[in-house]
Amino acid sequence: MRLLILSCLLAFSVFGQNQLTKTYIETLCSPSFHGRGYVNGGDSIAAGFISKSFQEIGLKPIDENYFQEFHFPVQTFPGACELKVDGESLIPGVHFLVAPNSGPSCAEFDCKKGKSYRVVTCNVEKLYQSTSSFYPCPSNVILAVRSFGISPDSLKVIKTRIRELSAFAPVMDVTRDKFTWSVSQTANAYPFIQVQDSVFERMLEGSIELHIETRLLKDHVAKNVIGYVPAKKNAKRKPFLFLTAHYDHLGRMGQASYFPGANDNASGNGMLYSIAQQIAKQPLEKYNVVFIAFAGEEAGLIGSKYYVEHPLIPMKNIRFLLNLDIMGSGEEGITCVNSTLFKKEFDRLIQLNDVAHYLPVIKQRGPAANSDHYFFTAAGVPAFFIYTMGPNKNYHDVFDTFEALSFDKFDEIEHLLLEFIRGF
Ligand SMILES: [Zn+2]
Structure with missing residues (x-):
């Protein structure tokens, strides 16, 4: 009986966790976030929501707050x-x-x-x-x-x-x-x-x-959102692991239509949020873990480039970075960009998957400048960029909605990445 109650509780907490993450993703995709772009301040609304969520789950700011501001010009259709x-x-x-x-x-x-x-x-x-x-x-x-x-x-x-x-x-x-x-x-x-x-x-x-x-915003202010979980002991002397996912998307094309950006990349932010909760509950012994939701990715990796040029932590102290983009449809497994550069880490990822059979495929891919890991890799930081493969091909269009996400292998990927992170 006690066992039954315990397993019911466990099932409930896993379900609860899952539901919380889905709601988080759905919120980021909602019309009131305006496609997390540059009409009606959508990206700024998302930054506020993410920073508040970081605070609620116990992430600490590195600076006096969770934001790192930068600016760039952007054409808009308000x-x-x-x-x-x-x-x-x-x-x-x-x-x-x-x-x-x-x-x-x-x-x-x-x-x-x-x-x-x-x-x-x-x-x-x-x-x-x-x-x-x-x-x-x-x-x-x-x-x-x-x-x-x-x-x-x-x-x-x-x-x-x-x-x-x-x-x-x-x-x-x-x-x-x-x-x-x-x-x-x-x-x-x-x-x-x-x-x-x-x-x-x-x-x-x-x-x-x-x-x-149209309106060309000549000097649009965008914000990276940054929080971290200190290592259990002597955090000041410990190196860092980074987990990143861009939260910006394309915004609105006029007031009548918007691009929800569910797979790209509300889903990656959901994964980041979910993993951050687990790490906050049980910090690592040997590493501080930094979580960054980047802005300006779709406009040309601007937020991550800005961070690399203005790092809040010395770049040499980053042991590894995991960048997550497009996490909502993992029916056919994941692709791992940079796997050919960091053989030891990739072998470990494969091994973890072989033991637990989380995913049908972890596909190798060489370096590519296709998301926010790129400027970190160029600056010498070991990094993987991971994205899911599946039947959801709604990319940069109005059909990339929350409803179209299957969440297939979402929990499995979370477990795999948590094991990978805890193994450093
Ligand atoms: Zn993306």
């Missing part, structure tokens, strides 16, 4: 982001995307109404040669380029030409590819959109109406 055909609005993120560096459809600070454009389709062979025959472009024309059904080599040239066009004319890139949005630190003067070929036919007949409001 108001209207509309594309109408025959008076009917198309769905942002599904039928069309506004390029991250798109300019407005009218003056930046006076853009209350949409503007009509005549759609002119560019001859792709002509465009391949040069953009000169499309210059100058009348101000009421938007140049459309069908950038599909082209060989990969030619496509590269065409994509370059599209960028060249966008420097002097409104441009529409017509595609059949999955939409993938990003963040830009620069702004064009003219509107620049991507539309799905499936809705393009309707535009050929007449005109379209575009209403894009």
